[in-house]
Amino acid sequence: MEVAKPKWYERALVIAVQGVFFNAYFLGYLMSPKFAHRMVGYLEEEAIHSYTEFLKELDKGNIQNVPAPAIAIDYWQLPSDSTLRDVVMVVRADEAHHRDVNHFASDIHYQGRELREAPAPIGYH
Template sequence: MHLLTALQLKEPSLLFRLAVIGAQGVFVTLFGFSYIINAKFCHRFVGYLEEEAVKTYTKCLEDIDKPDGPMKHWQTQAAPDVAIRYWKMKPDSTMRDVILAIRADEAHHRIVNHSLASLRKDEFNPYKPGQ
């Protein structure tokens, strides 16, 4: 969803979109094989990636909030429709609101992935579908 929001915001060329789809295809294939070999490692790796994403979005929010910052226009720039629908945001939401929602997603994914990486073989997944 984060990628779809970014794509709607920038509307990149067809070539760029195809490159993104190709890169995702390669990554999903390699990550799938890696997951079969060592799922705990993959969950821990993604947990660390999510930690870095939270830091990145926090920095982005700091840049948005700076009066003379490079991203200050996102304080008032309208959120893309896809983001408003997905996160059930108010119709007048801004890009700053979108970044807050994305950062919250990343923080949740971090917790879930570190939790799954820490499970023992005799433990069950504590999360229900959609949680």
């Protein structure tokens, strides 16, 4: 948000879409937690792909590798001289973690178990 600086109507559209998605996801989770976690795992995979393509564009010079916004530096505890590329790298890694967690959760539900019955395996992030 700090880099793109969206206009008020773009922000309103994002909020509206998030509202629709939240309610649809809530209902979907009530019907099938297995499906809901798997769907989020796949959404996270798409996010990873998008961030990878973004990195390629940064590396080609098609997108300027500007200094990282202060909010990103603070949140991700990055060095003060971090760039947009550094931020995209940690965000992509976080998305990969979310992908793994949601696919793991879906697998547990697929086995007919509850998440509280299945701690994440050792070494699992």
